[in-house]
Amino acid sequence: MAFKLYELSAQYQQLIDLISSSDTERPEFTDTLESIEEAIDDKLENTAKVIRAIEAEANAIKVEEERLKKRRQALEGNADRLKDYIFQTMQATGKDKVKGAHVGLRLQYNPPSVRLLDEKLVPAHYLVEQHPTVDKKALLADLKNGIAVEGVELKREQSLRIV
Numbered sequence: 001m002a003f004k005l006y007e008l009s010a011q012y013q014q015l016i017d018l019i020s021s022s023d024t025e026r027p028e029f030t031d032t033l034e035s036i037e038e039a040i041d042d043k044l045e046n047t048a049k050v051i052r053a054i055e056a057e058a059n060a061i062k063v064e065e066e067r068l069k070k071r072r073q074a075l076e077g078n079a080d081r082l083k084d085y086i087f088q089t090m091q092a093t094g095k096d097k098v099k100g101a102h103v104g105l106r107l108q109y110n111p112p113s114v115r116l117l118d119e120k121l122v123p124a125h126y127l128v129e130q131h132p133t134v135d136k137k138a139l140l141a142d143l144k145n146g147i148a149v150e151g152v153e154l155k156r157e158q159s160l161r162i163v
Helices: 005-021 027-093 138-144
Strands: 098-100 104-105
Touching: 005 027
Parallel strands: none
Antiparallel strands: 098 104
8 A cells, every 4th residue: 555645754753652652662663663764765755756857847848948039039130130121221212101912011200209318417306216125145144244134134944955
């Protein structure tokens, strides 16, 4: 009968509780405890193997995404260069419209926009205030060096590493 990992963990904890509450030493407890530990170790290792397989597939997808992103960017660049070529040619020849059998082309004005010539000369009432952000790297360095900083604490959490 194959047990699930959480079932094995519960059995292990029950046995530990039974051993710690018992006054007499019973050798069968040790054998049972070792067999549950082996089963847990096997389940954990097999789960880690599944994690590695999933991560390998995710990495393969990531590599493919990067390849497709580069291809998309190259195609977009080609399209932008060709648009600019058409734009320059239409401007140079004075054409505002070209009506083709399948595609029409037209030069048009875009909505008005602002171009900053010198940001220092812009009146203060046009400036937007920025909220300060916390420099977490500097805070971490100070906390590691034993400097107490009000409003923060140094924390250290555990995580799983599959080796």
